[in-house]
Structures are given as C-alpha cells and as structure tokens.
Amino acid sequence: MELLEYHCFKDLSNEEIEKLQNSAKKIILPSDYILYYKGDICEDVLFLKSGTVRIYIQPNELSCEEMTLYELNKGSQCVVNLFSTISGQKTIANAITQTAIEGWLVPKETINYLINNSPSFREFKMTSVNKRITALISLLADIKFSNIEQQLLNWLYVQGLDKIKITHDKIASIIGVTRETVSRNLKKLEHQGLIKLNRGFIVISDNY
Known part of the structure; x- marks a missing residue:
C-alpha cells in the first residue's frame, strides 16, 4: 500500500499532494520498537505500508491488567496518535511495533495544512476522530464493569475497520473475559443488528 492510496487522501489537489509527498518521511522500524508512551505528545502521524502496531494500556491503569486497545495495520489509522498530533494533547495509551514496519x-x-485546505480530508478525519475517540473513551470507562456487550462493541469499533479478522479466543484474551462470554455477547450484538458474525471475522453494521 502506498501513501496516496489511503482513502483520506483520494480527493487532494495537486498542490496538496505535493505538500504531502515532500513532507512525508519514509521509515523502517524493527519489532518491539516503542513509538510513544502514554503521556507523550505526538508530532507526526503514522501511515503504515506494512506491519502491525499494538496500542495498549499498562498494568494498574484503570485497575486492569495490560490490555490491547487495538492493532494498527496497513490502511487503518491510529486515533490516539492522530488525536494527539492534531490537538497537542498527551497520548492516553502506549504504542509498540509487533512486527517490523x-x-x-x-x-x-x-x-x-490539509485540515485547513482540503474539505474532503478535514471531513473524513474529523468524523473519524470524533467517532473513534468517543468509542475509545467509552471502552476505557467500561473496562472491568458488567456491560460486556457495550465493552465488546466499543472495542470492535475502536479498531477502525468495517471488517475485523479475529477469533473469539483472541478477543477474550485481549479484554480479559472467557471465550464463552465473548461468543455469547457477540451473538446478542448480532441479534440487535449491530454486527454480523462470519467464520474468522466480524463485520460492523452501519447501524452503529
């Protein structure tokens, strides 16, 4: 995947494309590389060509064990990174490369510059940030509380993908419940029309 293939850049003008290409810095990083710690302020936004990045909270934060909030793959966007860069606010989680990237x-x-000059980029990014940061905050608030359905839904939405390839076992490991609890509550969400379950992946409904 190349930089201009990201959906948010599809309607840029030639001038905006030139600005983007001239300022973007190509990077190659090894696995287990810390991109930022909770409390850092990001000065750049990462766009992945390949590899996987894990965004997580540490033990003793929100009275829980280490928890993966979401994984960043090519084509997806790190809302914590983006929000910190745009707002100048401290990050609310940590990010580490799971593979070489x-x-x-x-x-x-x-x-x-793109937010100020490109209406399509501004609308795409502001809508994305608003929805996903709201879901992320709700997810953090729900950790270790009884509303597993809402916690699952928030976790799924925070991934930023319409179609998530993941097993029930992995979700259970990430959010700290049993596989049976995950399967049961995912079925409830499917019956409500909020998701669709398929073998090996989950589709987020437009109703959410």
Missing part, C-alpha cells in the same frame, strides 16, 4: 511519518504541520 514500513510506513511514513507525516508531520503535524502538514496534517494541519
């Missing part, structure tokens, strides 16, 4: 770092200056 390739990608681009686009500096804050360029992101703000």
Whole structure:
C-alpha cells in the first residue's frame, strides 16, 4: 500500500499532494520498537505500508491488567496518535511495533495544512476522530464493569475497520473475559443488528 492510496487522501489537489509527498518521511522500524508512551505528545502521524502496531494500556491503569486497545495495520489509522498530533494533547495509551514496519511519518504541520485546505480530508478525519475517540473513551470507562456487550462493541469499533479478522479466543484474551462470554455477547450484538458474525471475522453494521 502506498501513501496516496489511503482513502483520506483520494480527493487532494495537486498542490496538496505535493505538500504531502515532500513532507512525508519514509521509515523502517524493527519489532518491539516503542513509538510513544502514554503521556507523550505526538508530532507526526503514522501511515503504515506494512506491519502491525499494538496500542495498549499498562498494568494498574484503570485497575486492569495490560490490555490491547487495538492493532494498527496497513490502511487503518491510529486515533490516539492522530488525536494527539492534531490537538497537542498527551497520548492516553502506549504504542509498540509487533512486527517490523514500513510506513511514513507525516508531520503535524502538514496534517494541519490539509485540515485547513482540503474539505474532503478535514471531513473524513474529523468524523473519524470524533467517532473513534468517543468509542475509545467509552471502552476505557467500561473496562472491568458488567456491560460486556457495550465493552465488546466499543472495542470492535475502536479498531477502525468495517471488517475485523479475529477469533473469539483472541478477543477474550485481549479484554480479559472467557471465550464463552465473548461468543455469547457477540451473538446478542448480532441479534440487535449491530454486527454480523462470519467464520474468522466480524463485520460492523452501519447501524452503529
């Protein structure tokens, strides 16, 4: 996947494309590389060409064990990274490479330039950030509480994908419940029309 193949860049003008390409920095990083710690302020937005990044909270935060909030793969966007870069606020989680990665770092200056000059980029990113940061905050608030259905739904939405390839076992491991609890509550969400379950992946409904 190349940088301009990201959906948010599809309607950029030639001038905006030139600005993006001239400022983007190509990176190659090994696995187990810390991209940022909770409390850092990001100055660049990461766009992945290949590899996987894990965004997680540490033990003793929100009275839970280490928990993966979501994984970043090519084509998906790290809302914690993006929100921190745009707002200048501290990150609310940590990010580490799970595999070696390739990608681009686009500096804050360029992101703000695109927000100010490209209506399509601004609408796409602001809508995405607003929805996903709201779901992320709800997910953090729900950790270790009884509303497993809502916790599952928030976790799924925070991934930022319409179709999530994952097993029930892995979800159970990530959010700290049994596989049976995950399967039972995913079925409830499917009956409500909020998701659709398929073998090996979950589809997020437009109703959410």
